[in-house]
Amino acid sequence: MMLAETTVFVVFFGLFVIGLLAFIVAVFAMVLRVIKWTMRGLFGGGHEHPAIRRAKAARFVKGRVQCSNSGCGYLNRPEARYCGGCGRALAPARKDVDAYG
Numbered sequence: 001m002m003l004a005e006t007t008v009f010v011v012f013f014g015l016f017v018i019g020l021l022a023f024i025v026a027v028f029a030m031v032l033r034v035i036k037w038t039m040r041g042l043f044g045g046g047h048e049h050p051a052i053r054r055a056k057a058a059r060f061v062k063g064r065v066q067c068s069n070s071g072c073g074y075l076n077r078p079e080a081r082y083c084g085g086c087g088r089a090l091a092p093a094r095k096d097v098d099a100y101g
C-alpha cells in the first residue's frame, strides 16, 4: 500500500521535474535569442543578418510605387502620378485609397 503510493508520487514528481526543466531550458533559449537580437540591433549595425536587412529594405520600399517600366524601376512617392525617373504614368496605388478618404 505505502510502496504503491510512494511509486506513484515519485513518478508524478519525476514528470513534473522533467517538465519544469524543459520549460526552464526553453525560456533560457528564448532569453538568449532575445539578448542576441538586442545586441545585434544596438551594436551590430554593420553586419546585420541578411534576412533583417532584406526586411528593412522591404519596409522602406513598401509605401513606394515602383515604376512598371522594366528599364526604369524608379521608386516613386506613393502620391506620385508620374514616374520621377522616366515620366511614365503610374498605376494608382490601390492600398492608399482608404488613407486619402
Ligand SMILES: [Zn+2]
Residues within 6 Å of the ligand: 067, 068, 069, 072, 073, 074, 083, 084, 085, 086, 087, 088
Ligand atoms: Zn520610370
